[in-house]
Amino acid sequence: MREQKQDQNQTSPETSAGKSNTLQGGIEILSSLISLTHSVKVFVSKWQSIRVRLEELHSGLIAIENSEFEHSHMENPAISGLLSAILLTTRESHDLAQRCVDLSYSGKLLMQSDLNVILTKLDRHVSNLSDLYTAGVLTQNHALVVSKPSVTACRDDMRFYIRDLLTRMKVGDTRMKRQALVNLYEVVVEDEKYVRVMLELDGVVNVLVNFLDSTETQIQVESTKVVEVISGFDSYKAVLIRAGVVGPLIRVLECGSEMGKEIALKCLMKLTENSNNSWSVSAHGGVTALLKICGSDCKVELVGYACGVLRNLIGVEEIKRFVIEEGAIPMFIKLARCKDEILLMISIEFLQSIAFEDELVREMILREGGIRALLRVVDPRWSYSSKTREVALRAIENLCFSSSSAMKILMSHGFVDQIMYFVRNGEVSVQELALKVAFRLCGTSEEAKKAMGDAGFMPELVKFLNCKSFEVREMAAEALSGLVLIPKNRKKFAQDDRNIGLLLQLLEKEEGNSGNKRFLLSILTSLTSCSSVKRKIVNSGYMKNIEKLAQAETDAKRLVRKLSTNRFRSMLSGIWHS
Known part of the structure; x- marks a missing residue:
């Protein structure tokens, strides 16, 4: 006891210079003690908690030392008294730490009790320091922020800087907390090393x-920004989840500022890339909050991010069913009719996602008027960007082509003519996509083939047969081979002599056993049902090429057999032996 009194007297000198030295000494003692605690191998969790408090106090004393008004602060009885108490507890803690390192304590239960007492004292000191900031005794003006470390700073400097910011977040006034968060965001967004260092310090994430539940808008927004940075690293997402971040983020969506909501949505979108976290979002009422944003007059960016989170969530079947039950389908079909093209595309892509491999959902979209909303976008009479039309065309292909009822609606609302327009007049990206859709449309039904023939598709497909892109050439050839299976289409196609000549010319150019060659032969074989076409082929000058192909290829042999009827056999014999 006598030694303790002597120590206490030494830490409370009368002169202001002495008090300043005491402050510096306290910082050094705390730094030494923090280092010592890392050597303790017993009561590890208890010492970890003690170390967190020591680091907070260490940063708090440094803030006072760096203050413009350090001496005036030390004249304040509240501050000098708190410093004396901190120093006394620090020396007691140092003694306990040394005994734990040396394993020289008398008993585990007694040491456990002593550590609990120290932890209680440290908690009280941290609380008292926080009260001084709250009361305005220590303010932002009186506590200069530690300088940001240089790019080449060592890990210890980074830890020191982050620890200082953490203390300010814990014990500072509103301005100091906000500034600490701003500074923290600046370093973590620039360098991942700061994120790692930050997460090594106990208590930062908590x-x-x-702060996400703070009533101070700026505090809430700035903390959300830092959390969003952390959520961008796969290896750190679990730390946020364990800290219970989902619930507060949902509350930001429900009652936060517009900026806070946007950042929270970005964070949730990253976190829900892992379907395991989807349940947590749903359990905290996240689905309802997200649908409310999508159904409100929020700005486009908010709806876009909310939709992105929902698309992640519906990967879980049970959550998808709940989303549907909450009215998501009619809500997004309504958005698909809006004037804003970004919202329109977002809604269409969401409908595709929720209907993926789900026939019941596709039928629901059809019943709610989804097809008509999509057809409006691809109607040439309406003004939409190429990108928007592409999104709508893909959606029609994905949602409608596997449903006979959907195809009937499409055909009855002029979809074939719309596709024909874009195949003929669309910009390159839309034109190629329209060709792909036409290719798939051709394979859906006989009625579709007939409608495409009447709409004038065959001459347009012939133009693509000579295209530079092999994929486009093959698609056009395959679609054309399907269309000429219809007698009416064959007759119409054969009326133009140029069509037959071009097919024979392209067949001669094709090399190897390509798919394009196969489709060209298929088209010619179908056309031989017309006597006039047979005559044109036989008299074309390309028969020797066909004969050569027939020696190795089944499709060419089939064509030769079709040409070898009684009427043309003698003619062919003369050609083959000339």
């Missing part, structure tokens, strides 16, 4: 998560 402070950030608690």
